[in-house]
Amino acid sequence: MDTLFNMRAFVCVAETGSFTAAAQRMSLTTSYVSRAVATLETHLRTRLLHRTTRRIALTEAGQRYLLRCEQILAYIDEAEAEAGEANAHPVGVLKVHAMTGIGQHYLIKAIAEYQQKHADVGFELTLANRNTDLLDEGYDLSVVIASELPDSGFISKHLGSTYSVLCASPAYLARQGVPRQVSELGAHHCLRLVNNVMGLDKWLFEGPDGQEQVQIRQTPFQVNTADAMTEAIKAGIGIGALPLYSAVGGLRDGSLVRVLPNHRLFPLGIYALYPSRQFLDAKTRTWVEFMRDFLPARLQADEAAVSEISLRLRGH
Numbered sequence: 001m002d003t004l005f006n007m008r009a010f011v012c013v014a015e016t017g018s019f020t021a022a023a024q025r026m027s028l029t030t031s032y033v034s035r036a037v038a039t040l041e042t043h044l045r046t047r048l049l050h051r052t053t054r055r056i057a058l059t060e061a062g063q064r065y066l067l068r069c070e071q072i073l074a075y076i077d078e079a080e081a082e083a084g085e086a087n088a089h090p091v092g093v094l095k096v097h098a099m100t101g102i103g104q105h106y107l108i109k110a111i112a113e114y115q116q117k118h119a120d121v122g123f124e125l126t127l128a129n130r131n132t133d134l135l136d137e138g139y140d141l142s143v144v145i146a147s148e149l150p151d152s153g154f155i156s157k158h159l160g161s162t163y164s165v166l167c168a169s170p171a172y173l174a175r176q177g178v179p180r181q182v183s184e185l186g187a188h189h190c191l192r193l194v195n196n197v198m199g200l201d202k203w204l205f206e207g208p209d210g211q212e213q214v215q216i217r218q219t220p221f222q223v224n225t226a227d228a229m230t231e232a233i234k235a236g237i238g239i240g241a242l243p244l245y246s247a248v249g250g251l252r253d254g255s256l257v258r259v260l261p262n263h264r265l266f267p268l269g270i271y272a273l274y275p276s277r278q279f280l281d282a283k284t285r286t287w288v289e290f291m292r293d294f295l296p297a298r299l300q301a302d303e304a305a306v307s308e309i310s311l312r313l314r315g316h
Contacts, residue, residue, distance in 0.1 A: 048065055202216060
């Protein structure tokens with residue numbers, strides 16, 4: 001039995017005062033509406049309407065039931081309208097997981113700019129350098145960095161690409177010397193960035209001579225976030241690989257020096273992952289669209305800044 005439909009039929013009959021008028025309003029036959037109300041009365045084991053050949057009238061039980069039906073149907077209509085609005089207008093809380101570096105350096109600014117356009121959307125942002133199960137952990141979307149994505153069954157959108165560069169502090173290079181070739185890194189303290197996303201026990205370079213690789217067998221220091229690695233490099237512990245977004249500030253103010261400036265490491269894609277393309281609500285859809293416009297420009301700006309700094313230093 002379709003209780004909600006039968007309730008709507010009963011309310012319509014009560015409002016119009018006849019089965020015929022209710023049937024016309026609902027674009028149904030009179031007999032169909034009559035059966036719906038009769039089925040409802042049988043289910044409730046209560047007479048809701050007094051019927052005569054000339055008119056109908058609510059019973060006492062029918063009057064009470066009508067008030068409840070009107071409240072229930074109003075709540076349902078409101079819920080349906082709200083759900084439909086969520087698909088058409090960005091509203092609600094967007095639960096986002098992101099890798100720590102991307103989140104700190106790009107997503108906070110992106111959220112602030114996005115909310116200027118979509119003030120009805122709030123964010124719950126979780127930063128963690130790990131892959132997450134969107135369904136089990138209740139996230140609407142995850143922003144991840146990866147050389148390639150595992151086959152998770154989630155929808156993925158490519159947001160941009162980045163890479164890492166080798167950096168050291170001026171004090172370290174003054175003390176240990178400046179490596180001029182990839183092969184010279186074996187004589188230096190190479191710091192290792194390790195997390196659940198990437199276990200970096202080797203550095204793969206792209207440079208003038210193509211691809212070159214260095215194996216990191218022993219290290220005086222390893223850590224799981226790029227920002228912590230930045231501080232370790234500035235402290236003079238050794239040479240480390242930093243994503244452009246973590247390196248650019250230190251390269252600009254001189255607290256970091258780029259090592260092997262003609263080489264780059266770890267080309268990585270940045271992706272948005274979300275569970276389903278079907279019935280994607282407006283807040284998720286517009287956030288992904290916004291990030292596809294927002295992020296590439298910032299990545300390109302950081303790449304241009306690092307390149308400009310390297311060229312300027314070569315000029316000296």
